[in-house]
Amino acid sequence: MSNAPLLSVRDLSKHFTMRSPFRGTTIGTVQAVNRVSFDIAEGETLGLVGESGCGKSTTGRLLLRLIEPNNGKVLFQGQDLLQLDARQLKKIRKSIQIVFQDPFSSLNPRMTVEDIVTEPLYLQGGMSRREMRERARMLLDKVGLNAAHITRFPHEFSGGQRQRIGIARALAADPRFIVCDEAVSALDVSVQAQVINLLQDLQEEFNLSYLFIAHDLSVVRHISDRVAVMYLGEVVEIADKNALYSAPRHPYTQALLAAIPVAHPRLRGKRARLGGEVSSALNPPPGCRFSLRCPFARDVCRQQPPALRQLDGRHQVACHFAEDLHAAAA
Amino acid sequence: MQTEPILRVEGLRTTFSGDEGTAVAVDDVSFDVNAGEIVGLIGESGSGKSVTALAIMGLLPKDTARVTAERILFDGHDLVRASEREMRRLRGRAIGMIFQEPMSSLNPVLKIGDQLIEPIRIHERISHRAAFDRGVELLSKVGIPSPIQRMNDYPHQLSGGMRQRVMIAIALSCSPKLLLADEPTTALDVTIQAQLLDLLLEIQSETKMAIVLITHSMGVIAECADKVVVMYSGRIAEQGPVTEIFDRPGHPYTKGLMQCTPELTGNPRRLTTIPGSLPSLSALPPGCRFAPRCGLALPTCEAGRPPMIGLRGTHASACIRADELVAAAAQPEEADA
Ligand SMILES: Nc1ncnc2c1ncn2[C@@H]1O[C@H](COP(=O)(O)OP(=O)(O)OP(=O)(O)O)[C@@H](O)[C@H]1O
Ligand SMILES: Nc1ncnc2c1ncn2[C@@H]1O[C@H](COP(=O)(O)OP(=O)(O)OP(=O)(O)O)[C@@H](O)[C@H]1O
Ligand code: SF4
Ligand code: SF4
Ligand SMILES: [Mg+2]
Ligand SMILES: [Mg+2]
Numbered sequence: 001m002s003n004a005p006l007l008s009v010r011d012l013s014k015h016f017t018m019r020s021p022f023r024g025t026t027i028g029t030v031q032a033v034n035r036v037s038f039d040i041a042e043g044e045t046l047g048l049v050g051e052s053g054c055g056k057s058t059t060g061r062l063l064l065r066l067i068e069p070n071n072g073k074v075l076f077q078g079q080d081l082l083q084l085d086a087r088q089l090k091k092i093r094k095s096i097q098i099v100f101q102d103p104f105s106s107l108n109p110r111m112t113v114e115d116i117v118t119e120p121l122y123l124q125g126g127m128s129r130r131e132m133r134e135r136a137r138m139l140l141d142k143v144g145l146n147a148a149h150i151t152r153f154p155h156e157f158s159g160g161q162r163q164r165i166g167i168a169r170a171l172a173a174d175p176r177f178i179v180c181d182e183a184v185s186a187l188d189v190s191v192q193a194q195v196i197n198l199l200q201d202l203q204e205e206f207n208l209s210y211l212f213i214a215h216d217l218s219v220v221r222h223i224s225d226r227v228a229v230m231y232l233g234e235v236v237e238i239a240d241k242n243a244l245y246s247a248p249r250h251p252y253t254q255a256l257l258a259a260i261p262v263a264h265p266r267l268r269g270k271r272a273r274l275g276g277e278v279s280s281a282l283n284p285p286p287g288c289r290f291s292l293r294c295p296f297a298r299d300v301c302r303q304q305p306p307a308l309r310q311l312d313g314r315h316q317v318a319c320h321f322a323e324d325l326h327a328a329a330a
Numbered sequence: 331m332q333t334e335p336i337l338r339v340e341g342l343r344t345t346f347s348g349d350e351g352t353a354v355a356v357d358d359v360s361f362d363v364n365a366g367e368i369v370g371l372i373g374e375s376g377s378g379k380s381v382t383a384l385a386i387m388g389l390l391p392k393d394t395a396r397v398t399a400e401r402i403l404f405d406g407h408d409l410v411r412a413s414e415r416e417m418r419r420l421r422g423r424a425i426g427m428i429f430q431e432p433m434s435s436l437n438p439v440l441k442i443g444d445q446l447i448e449p450i451r452i453h454e455r456i457s458h459r460a461a462f463d464r465g466v467e468l469l470s471k472v473g474i475p476s477p478i479q480r481m482n483d484y485p486h487q488l489s490g491g492m493r494q495r496v497m498i499a500i501a502l503s504c505s506p507k508l509l510l511a512d513e514p515t516t517a518l519d520v521t522i523q524a525q526l527l528d529l530l531l532e533i534q535s536e537t538k539m540a541i542v543l544i545t546h547s548m549g550v551i552a553e554c555a556d557k558v559v560v561m562y563s564g565r566i567a568e569q570g571p572v573t574e575i576f577d578r579p580g581h582p583y584t585k586g587l588m589q590c591t592p593e594l595t596g597n598p599r600r601l602t603t604i605p606g607s608l609p610s611l612s613a614l615p616p617g618c619r620f621a622p623r624c625g626l627a628l629p630t631c632e633a634g635r636p637p638m639i640g641l642r643g644t645h646a647s648a649c650i651r652a653d654e655l656v657a658a659a660a661q662p663e664e665a666d667a
């Protein structure tokens with residue numbers, strides 16, 4: 001891995017305002033993404049996991065400036081994307097693509113598959129209609145769809161087939177970096193395995209980088225080099241995947257790994273459960289955001305928010321007692 | 331179990347007509363669901379799982395889709411012959427459905443509270459206030475934090491997983507006897523998934539609600555299905571009790587599925603795949619539809635459609651080599667014992 005990272009995110013924050021259901025007055029702020037920082041090297045895959053609603057998709061959208069952050073920096077090849085004007089942004093956009101979480105609403109129902117897949121090429125310009133069609137066929141073939149279906153509309157495809165249309169579109173303009181937001185979760189395991197192998201082949205071939213958002217922890221473990229865990233808008237742990245899966249340091253990461261479904265019906269009932277109410281990003285607790293559900297919480301946790309700090313190697317954790325918990329477990 | 335099944339599907343067939351002619355998306359599918367039972371429906375993407383569920387619900391587009399069946403018996407009603415009016419009464423009340431696409435099945439311009447309250451009020455004739463409280467209770471049951479505030483949100487203000495949970499709350503709001511759940515937990519993290527599966531299991535044991543659970547997750551199947559139906563290219567490849575399917579899969583496709591699932595140990599550089607892809611609906615192989623991808627295929631496999639072969643108990647497979655597969659799977663386990 002080279003010196004400077006391809007992408008550096010620093011203190012990225014996005015807050016949404018919420019209104020009362022009765023009067024329409026502002027009742028609070030959802031801290032969807034709060035001071036998030038991480039790096040992704042060239043050719044690297046960073047997995048991003050965490051509770052539903054913790055801010056993963058928002059983080060992904062911020063990286064592409066599909067929504068504007070309240071704060072922070074997104075350095076791509078050294079350039080702060082947040083400082084660019086519309087024209088400069090357009091030039092760099094083709095290098096950064098996204099596969100959206102929801103393959104149903106993210107594909108325009110009135111566009112044919114060909115139009116959808118070639119849209120990034122069209123925006124970029126410089127290619128004839130024929131060349132674009134050829135490329136669309138090649139891409140569909142790569143993601144395992146029948147290239148003859150190029151004139152069909154999204155509703156004629158199953159969920160997993162639509163997801164692959166989204167992947168083909170993301171690959172169209174030779175990107176350097178792709179945000180894969182649940183890109184394989186609508187696929188059955190056999191197609192999923194093929195698409196994951198494809199993503200890894202493309203990565204090798206073109207030295208691509210991925211931010212790979214997913215809920216399936218075994219898929220994330222397979223594809224990632226490093227994994228970041230978010231909880232209520234904040235990164236609570238980042239580590240090399242083997243370190244994270246074999247020795248998770250943050251109590252939330254531990255709870256998450258313990259909740260992975262069993263591999264065989266005979267093992268039912270062996271899965272651990274995370275207690276407490278699902279926390280709300282609306283007015284989160286002071287101090288550590290996990291403190292309401294953390295089995296190890298002490299007074300200091302409820303008062304002071306733990307900062308993300310470096311432990312051994314490249315392992316970063318935001319927990320006051322990461323060392324103690326680790327020692328106790330050993 | 332000698333109880334009458336709550337749902338009996340017999341010979342379901344669904345075709346779509348389009349520019350390229352007629353495509354058979356679901357071809358002669360039959361299965362039973364008993365009260366209080368969870369039937370997992372799995373299979374390759376595009377194999378006809380959602381179409382099966384939508385056909386049962388009578389929700390496929392009338393202009394392009396044609397649904398036929400010997401019968402689809404639900405709680406005394408034959409759904410293939412039911413009037414649109416009767417179907418409308420059953421939907422959302424006796425039969426609930428969680429759709430695969432949470433975003434397009436929620437109305438983008440209506441607050442989720444209104445979408446939740448409306449069906450409750452139609453079916454139960456209670457006050458707006460009481461329905462609102464029920465809605466809030468349901469949202470908190472499915473694990474939506476700050477449920478009162480969230481009633482006022484529009485779908486786009488929710489995360490993917492929150493939308494999925496709203497859909498589940500709507501489907502559960504009228505205490506259905508049968509729930510058709512199409513990928514209900516794909517957008518959820520494992521802790522909330524576990525919580526929702528527990529909730530479904532709890533409701534199921536309280537009310538005897540039956541569930542058809544369409545999922546890609548072998549883990550979800552392992553956690554809660556009683557029975558598994560495996561589909562491939564519009565047909566049932568195999569069905570049976572969940573432990574049989576895991577221990578002694580009777581169809582090479584099912585066996586392949588188990589091998590494709592990434593594991594939590596080991597570091598293989600590449601995942602195992604089933605080579606090739608689902609045949610196109612316009613060019614289906616004549617005999618066994620899995621034959622072009624099957625490592626065990628014999629010339630006879632291409633001669634005609636393989637019949638369902640009965641295996642142990644209710645386990646049955648549409649593979650002419652099912653007996654051999656099951657016998658081979660049984661050996662190592664017995665050697666262990
Ligand atoms: N446009 C919006 N307006 C208001 N709130 C929003 C908006 N988009 C997202 N949010 C809120 O931001 C938070 C984070 O949402 P996000 O979609 O990033 O979560 P996620 O981690 O991707 O979850 P999931 O795993 O369920 O997809 C949620 O509380 C959500 O309600
Ligand atoms: N409205 C439609 N018009 C034409 N063809 C359709 C339509 N809906 C589905 N199909 C086709 O029917 C087949 C079965 O689709 P279905 O949605 O049932 O698959 P699925 O098993 O649910 O897959 P997934 O796991 O990807 O959701 C697919 O080949 C699909 O292209
Ligand atoms: S800081 Fe305290 S409450 Fe937060 S995770 Fe660590 S031990 Fe738990
Ligand atoms: S019938 Fe033949 S081709 Fe089909 S699954 Fe069995 S062995 Fe394979
Ligand atoms: Mg998301
Ligand atoms: Mg489907």
